Amino acid sequence: MTNIVVLIKQVPDYESDKKLEDGDHTLDREAADAVLDEINERAVEQALQIKEADGGEVTILTAGPARATEAIRKALSMGADKAVHIVDDAVGGSDVVQTAWTLANALGTIEGTELVICGNEASDGRMGAVPAIIAEYLGLPQLTHMKSLEIADGVAKGERETDEGFFDVEASLPCVVSVSEKINEPRFPSFKGIMAAKKKPIETIALSDINVEGAQVGVENAASTVTGVTPKPPREAGEKITDEGEGGNDIAKYLVAQKII
Numbered sequence: 448m449t450n451i452v453v454l455i456k457q458v459p460d461y462e463s464d465k466k467l468e469d470g471d472h473t474l475d476r477e478a479a480d481a482v483l484d485e486i487n488e489r490a491v492e493q494a495l496q497i498k499e500a501d502g503g504e505v506t507i508l509t510a511g512p513a514r515a516t517e518a519i520r521k522a523l524s525m526g527a528d529k530a531v532h533i534v535d536d537a538v539g540g541s542d543v544v545q546t547a548w549t550l551a552n553a554l555g556t557i558e559g560t561e562l563v564i565c566g567n568e569a570s571d572g573r574m575g576a577v578p579a580i581i582a583e584y585l586g587l588p589q590l591t592h593m594k595s596l597e598i599a600d601g602v603a604k605g606e607r608e609t610d611e612g613f614f615d616v617e618a619s620l621p622c623v624v625s626v627s628e629k630i631n632e633p634r635f636p637s638f639k640g641i642m643a644a645k646k647k648p649i650e651t652i653a654l655s656d657i658n659v660e661g662a663q664v665g666v667e668n669a670a671s672t673v674t675g676v677t678p679k680p681p682r683e684a685g686e687k688i689t690d691e692g693e694g695g696n697d698i699a700k701y702l703v704a705q706k707i708i
Contacts, residue, residue, distance in 0.1 A: 449559040451494045452506045453527065454550060454578075455487040457518035458571040467676055471666050473540045483518035486566030488525070488633035490626050494564050495526045495634070497598055504528040506557060510538050510549055516649065523644035524636035530649045531557065537654055540666025543572070547580035549664055552657040554585065560621060562603065567592050567625040578625035588618035594629040 460480040507530035568575030582589035596605040604617035
């Protein structure tokens with residue numbers, strides 16, 4: 448194994464308040480705390496396990512604003528070796544096809560890549576299509592929604608989980624793999640790893656460095672558009688039942704009225 452590339456994304460912390468821009472309804476990323484997406488931590492962990500077993504190095508790749516460096520450092524502190532960060536204002540608001548096009552072009556510039564590992568879907572968009580589209584653009588086989596993964600004799604193999612059941616699948620390297628939440632439990636960065644991450648190289652590139660034109664990406668050129676947003680209504684107060692001897696019957700009547708039982 449020479450080089451494993453892990454795609455990561457910085458996403459809003461699910462516990463933080465989120466706000467959409469008034470004009471194009473894209474996420475105001477400055478208004479929410481940002482973290483490395485949890486599914487990406489599992490992708491990084493899987494890459495590190497493969498590296499520990501078969502050698503090679505792990506490269507992190509992401510597209511995002513300057514603050515996404517925080518997510519990159521988290522991945523580096525886990526044990527990844529280096530990173531490539533696409534920073535370009537034109538990328539903002541890109542849809543899944545544009546995002547996959549950008550990442551695929553960036554992957555084409557990283558030498559020695561034998562394996563690309565991604566999370567199955569980001570927690571903010573929930574589209575789950577980027578890994579497959581990247582594989583299509585690069586002309587590579589893909590293994591998606593993997594709950595286990597091993598590399599042997601130039602072949603990636605493991606168990607894929609779907610709504611229909613479990614399937615044993617394999618693909619020759621190089622290939623693109625997306626992993627599910629069941630793939631592993633990610634390690635916690637050690638103090639030594641956190642300190643070492645500060646010295647690991649992060650290459651910052653622009654769209655022009657990967658032959659992507661600004662007119663091919665961005666919210667204004669996206670194939671999908673958010674036309675309107677309706678805030679979720681606040682939860683109404685529940686009905687309180689005081690038990691004066693008939694509490695059980697009153698609860699049963701309420702559940703029947705709500706067609707729960």
